[in-house]
Amino acid sequence: MTTSAALSRPGPRGRLAAFLHRHARVRLSLLLSAPLAWLGLAYLGALAALFVTAFWSTDTFTGDLVRSFTWANFQDLVTGDVYRTIALRSLGVAVAVTLIDLIVAFPMAFAMAKLASPRAQRWLVILVLTPLWASYLVKAYAWRVMLSSDGVLGWGYGLTATIATLSYLWLPYMILPIYAGLERLPSSLLDAAGDLGARGWRTFRTVVWPLSFPAVVAGSIFTFSLSLGDYITVKIVGGKSQLIGNVVYDNIGAANNLPFAAAVATVPVVIMLVYLTAVRRTGALENL
Incomplete structure (x- = not known):
């Protein structure tokens, strides 16, 4: 009896497995501990270091960091007309890119999700993903060639x-989230709207758009944030245009003013926090 009871008694691993099986929250916490630790160290830690550095200054003679608290960098941002103009210009570019991508992406995503056959859908998704396989610089310089005075478009360089x-x-990044959202939209709802006499625009306004809005928000987060912080494209095709990313880059490199660059870098972070708060209040994020 004693030997039989000892053999049936679970070992440490068995007791641990039974404990984790009974406590789902503990099991989930252990599974998420490693990625959350990495997120905290690599991302949130970097943001914290950026925020702290923004309150330092640089010695004008030696170029060394002065690790003493000061509001000077943020005062220069607020009081300087040129930086307010650059921030507004960057915000306008991000909004314009998001709207253009939405106008182009929505009909493409709708055709992929509701009009194409399942086989064609797979090929269309591959075609949408294909540009992402090419290097960022290759695509940017390809546009530089097309926009030059001797190029196909010949628009020249600048904000446009x-x-x-x-x-x-x-x-x-706008097409794929909208496509995923529209693919989950039941086709029976579109048929029901047509049976009730709703035409194309009314069906879109009352059925398609409300149900696909969370996917649009998801896509806009990508396009808006990526455009807001980009600086390489502006360097390649922007001409004399200046955006937030360029100010950060120039102060890190040529100006060697890391604290001011950190202060400028907080601007897109704050804008994105405001944007995420605004879209969260619409309930779109909860429905993704």
Whole structure:
């Protein structure tokens, strides 16, 4: 009896497995501990370091960091007209790119989800993903060639060229979330709307758009944030245009003013936090 009871008694691993089986929250916490730790160290830690550095300054003679608290960098941002203009220009570019991608992506995603056959859907998804396999620089310089005076478009460089290039670069990030959202939309709802006499625009306004809005929000988060912080495209096709990303890059490199660059870098972070708060209040994020 004693030997039999000892053999049937679970070992440490068995007791641990039974404990985790009974406590789902503990099991989930252990599974998420490693990625959350990495997120905290690599991402949130970097943001914390950025925020702290923004309150330092640089010695004008030696170029060394002065690790003493100061509001000077943020005062320069607020009081400087040029930085307010750059921030508003960057915000406008991000909004323009998001709207252009939405206008282009929505009919493409609808055709992929509701009009194409299952076989064609797979090929269309591959075609949408194909530009992402190419290098960012290759695509940006391809647009530089097309926009040059001797190029196919010949628009020249500037803000318009920047918006066009960014819209092309981030278009797949808008198409795929909308496609995924529209694919989950039951076709029976569209048929029911047609049976009740609703025409195309009314069906879109009352059925398609409300149900696909969370997917649109998801896509806009990608295009808006990526455009807001981009600086390479502006360097390649932007001409003399200046955006937030360029100010950060120039202060890290040529100006060697890391604290001011950190202060400028907080601007897109704050804008994105405001944007995420705004879309969260619409309930779109909860329905993704």
